[in-house]
Amino acid sequence: MSLTTHYLLPFLYNTWPLLLPTLLVLLVSILLYRRRNSYDSHTDDTKKAAANRVIQFGDVGDNDDDDQSDLVDPPHGEDVSHIRYQHDRLMIEESQQRADEFYHLMNKRRSIRFFSREPVPRELVEKLVLTAGTGPSGAHTEPWSFVAVSDPDIKEQIRSIVEAEEEINYTKRMGKQWVADLKAFKTTWTKEYLTEAPWILLIFKQPYSPLPDGRKVNHYYHEISTSISCGILLAAIQNAGLVTLTSTPLNCGPALRSILNRPSHEKLLLLLPLGYPTEDATVPDLKRKPLGEILTTM
DSSP: OOHHHIIIHHHHHHHHHHHHHHHHHHHHHHHHHEEEEEEEEHHHHHHHHHHHHHHHHHOOSOOTTTTTTTOOOOOOOOOOOOOOOOOOOOOOOHHHHHHHHHHHHHHHHHBOOOOOOOOHHHHHHHHHHHHHHSSOGGGOOOOOEEEEEHHHHHHHHHHHHHHHHHHHHHIISSHHHHHHHGGGTTSSSOOHHHHHEEEEEEEEESSSEEESSOOOOTTTTTHHHHHHHHHHHHHHHHHOEEEOOOOOOOOHHHHHHHHHHHTTOEEEEEEEEEOOTTTTOOOOOOOOHHHHHHHOOO
């Protein structure tokens, strides 16, 4: 009689109620172990991909949980002196009057697409940008840069890039609903105002500042900080008696950054033609929402 018949078969026959659950548990454990390793690998790949996206697209600085393993010196030392804030307190009547006057001034602001070629002094443009630079920013990192273009050749290049991308936007990227919503405003991918306006202002956000050793200084809340700065700029433009059009040219950022020789860590946020309106300029006859639709008081 063989060893298998004499020992192994009787052993299996007598112990199979115990062996079968044991084998099942072992099999499940192996499957769970492999699944966990696969999940960990996928998680690591996801984290790496997210990190690569951060580096590629510059979405650094709006996240306060950034890796602190490679700290840099804070942009402002701990010994920054604090001075008394100088506040010009107004009588409530004057405050109300100023608020009324400023509202009526800003309520006249419109997006203009018909620009006169009448020149605007460079000094005036510089003052407008200085005003925009008074905006608040996370940790006072001032994560913005402004490029003012008056050179006709560069404006022509800008228009060519914007129109090429806008044609694709209108025909493919934007979708039927978006295009339909714009029909009332009679907008197209043609942007004559980019070469007619005496100036084009391009506003770039800076997610971080690079250091010579390759490390980065984070710019916290760079998106909202630069957006607030742009809002102040729009008010300054209106206050100076000039007009503009807020433009966010889709997919034009890298090409425009290239022709303007801007560094790779800057990302285009807004493009503003700047100047005076033509005498026959028109705008859609629109009404703004009443106070009751935009304000809730408690």
